[in-house]
Amino acid sequence: KGRAYRGEITQRTWQQEYMAEFLDDAGAVFRKVRTAIDPQLPHEGPQEGRDYFVGCDWGKYNDLTWFVVVRAPKGAEDPVAVVHVDRMVEIDYTLQRARLQALCDHWKPLAVLAESNAMGDPIIEELVRQGLPVDPWTASNPSNKAAAEYLALLFETERIKMPDDPMLLDQLLSYEARRLPSGLLKYAAPEGLHDDGVDALKLAALCTQTGDLEVIS
8 A cells, every 4th residue: 555644644543553652542533523513514405516425334223223424525625524414223124225215315425335244235235226326345353443544534634524413423532442452453432332323424434535445345
């Protein structure tokens, strides 16, 4: 992938991986989250000439299913914008697919990036048969780390805006990096808390990074 430059990674990653500094792994991964809150979001609906993407994280009983819609930047000074958040719990997958279909009919996203682990694969297969532009994303420690650090970079460089959504805000603020016995970092919610909204946002944000979804899946 080539050399990493300071402006392309977060302060935390730079200190740990390039300056060889030891940092306490507990604590927030995402900085300047409250700075990203925009009271004008979400706006009324899709805007002509703008590109939209959707991130999906599936759940049914213990976890919520989240659909997060983001508006892609249009120029260097334009931030990624979270324009719609939908979540549901204890809803049959048939209804979840119908809700995603309705969401796509409204926002007409260029792509939907959905977690394919566990129950994700059969849901995605059915959505593709329905004609939705869904691409699978396989969660692993490396792929999750890359997604979390890209989202963290958007927050740190103030290149993302989001509505004042208390549930999503709480998940972002509690999200942490933990050191595994192997020495690798694992990005996730603290034990007993949830990160399904963060996961959906990470996937939506990844879509704005590159049009080549094979690179990020």
